[in-house]
Amino acid sequence: MRFPEDVPVLTDGVVTLRAHTVDDVEPAYRMCQDPVMQEWTTIPVPYLHEHAVNFLTEMVPNGWRTNTMWAWAIEYDGRYAGTIDLGDGEGGVGEVGFALGPEVRGNGVMTRALKLAVRYAFDGLGWDRVIWRAFVGNYASRRVAWKVGFRELVRVQGGGRTRGSRKDEWVATLGREDELEPQGNWWSVPELEGNGIRLRGLRDSDAQRVQEACSDERTQLWLSGMPSPYRLEDADGFIKTRLHMMASGEGVAWAIADPATDQLLGNVSVFHLNNRMDATMGEIGYWMHPDARGRKVMTSAVQLLIPHAFKPVAEGGLGRRRLVVKAAEGNSASAHVAEANGFTHVGTERAAIPRRDGNYDNDLIFDLLADEYAAR
Numbered sequence: 001m002r003f004p005e006d007v008p009v010l011t012d013g014v015v016t017l018r019a020h021t022v023d024d025v026e027p028a029y030r031m032c033q034d035p036v037m038q039e040w041t042t043i044p045v046p047y048l049h050e051h052a053v054n055f056l057t058e059m060v061p062n063g064w065r066t067n068t069m070w071a072w073a074i075e076y077d078g079r080y081a082g083t084i085d086l087g088d089g090e091g092g093v094g095e096v097g098f099a100l101g102p103e104v105r106g107n108g109v110m111t112r113a114l115k116l117a118v119r120y121a122f123d124g125l126g127w128d129r130v131i132w133r134a135f136v137g138n139y140a141s142r143r144v145a146w147k148v149g150f151r152e153l154v155r156v157q158g159g160g161r162t163r164g165s166r167k168d169e170w171v172a173t174l175g176r177e178d179e180l181e182p183q184g185n186w187w188s189v190p191e192l193e194g195n196g197i198r199l200r201g202l203r204d205s206d207a208q209r210v211q212e213a214c215s216d217e218r219t220q221l222w223l224s225g226m227p228s229p230y231r232l233e234d235a236d237g238f239i240k241t242r243l244h245m246m247a248s249g250e251g252v253a254w255a256i257a258d259p260a261t262d263q264l265l266g267n268v269s270v271f272h273l274n275n276r277m278d279a280t281m282g283e284i285g286y287w288m289h290p291d292a293r294g295r296k297v298m299t300s301a302v303q304l305l306i307p308h309a310f311k312p313v314a315e316g317g318l319g320r321r322r323l324v325v326k327a328a329e330g331n332s333a334s335a336h337v338a339e340a341n342g343f344t345h346v347g348t349e350r351a352a353i354p355r356r357d358g359n360y361d362n363d364l365i366f367d368l369l370a371d372e373y374a375a376r
């Protein structure tokens with residue numbers, strides 16, 4: 001192919017992919033000074049002016065001429081906004097990479113650009129599959145890939161390479177026959193307020209309170225799967241993995257907070273939302289910080305989230321038909337939360353919960369059905 005004459009111009013009317021020009025060097029250089037860009041991509045750091053010149057005037061044209069990389073400038077609002085490229089393609093499979101200047105992010109630009117690029121990969125280059133890769137934690141990139149229909153996301157430990165070291169990465173792919181539509185749910189965490197409490201998303205700054213709550217003797221006794229000792233880094237990990245839980249459609253976790261101080265009082269989650277046998281059920285799990293127990297806070301928190309859990313997905317809810325609470329026999333505080341919210345004790349799984357001393361507790365099963373809740 002000749003550059004720039006043969007570079008196809010692709011547009012959806014809002015975003016246009018076109019050949020790079022020397023005028024893009026300046027804005028591309030500025031974009032690469034952004035710390036977010038440096039954190040999530042493999043560009044050289046420090047990023048020098050000559051890096052931008054070399055990339056746009058040597059590597060990009062050579063990529064088109066040698067059929068090894070197909071990179072476009074993303075034009076939005078009459079200006080250069082970023083770059084998207086397809087690379088490799090051997091055996092009909094190649095990779096996509098993209099970046100946008102910070103001032104343009106959050107307007108759906110990359111979602112549009114990625115749709116244009118993958119359609120070209122299939123229809124223009126004849127590929128069968130496009131691979132998306134991102135360092136673990138790059139939720140903006142993951143969301144773009146999810147919105148365009150990339151699927152079967154996996155985590156590859158040490159799979160990403162960055163300036164001489166390795167990082168864990170996410171990988172997902174899109175096939176020629178796949179619809180360019182999101183697969184599965186990416187749950188949001190609506191703020192729910194009432195009953196003198198606030199349910200909100202967990203934050204990094206909650207880590208200390210999470211650690212205190214989860215190292216407490218009673219939490220450790222009844223939730224025997226928790227790390228012991230429970231360190232601050234376990235709390236950090238817990239908070240970070242809640243994002244993955246929501247992005248994968250597996251569940252939603254709220255911090256229960258004091259509305260006046262916003263301090264974390266406990267945690268409540270609905271999970272198992274991808275249950276293969278029954279994707280309409282959800283299990284509720286919880287724990288309280290010891291200094292907030294005994295004031296019916298958890299009963300109120302579960303009461304607040306039930307309507308959200310039963311609300312249809314199209315209306316922003318979790319679309320559940322059946323909710324379950326499980327409590328080890330003997331954990332009367334936990335069983336009380338379920339019963340106070342109208343759950344029915346429907347059975348007991350015998351010797352079902354391992355204890356740290358090697359014995360097993362019976363597990364009391366409570367459930368609540370959407371139609372019985374609606375009929376109240």
Ligand SMILES: CC(C)(COP(=O)(O)OP(=O)(O)OC[C@H]1O[C@@H](n2cnc3c(N)ncnc32)[C@H](O)[C@@H]1OP(=O)(O)O)[C@@H](O)C(=O)NCCC(=O)NCCS
Pocket residue numbers: 036037040041097098099100101104105106107108109110111112133134135138139140141143144
């Ligand atoms: C990734 C990137 C290209 C996204 O560009 P963009 O134009 O902002 O993308 P879009 O607006 O099409 O979509 C971004 C989505 O992610 C969401 N998002 C952004 N940050 C997020 C975060 N930390 N957690 C969850 N979602 C996030 C946005 O809300 C938006 O979703 P919505 O439209 O449903 O609200 C841009 O952030 C970027 O250039 N980052 C630095 C370079 C980079 O990471 N490149 C990819 C390497 S794999």
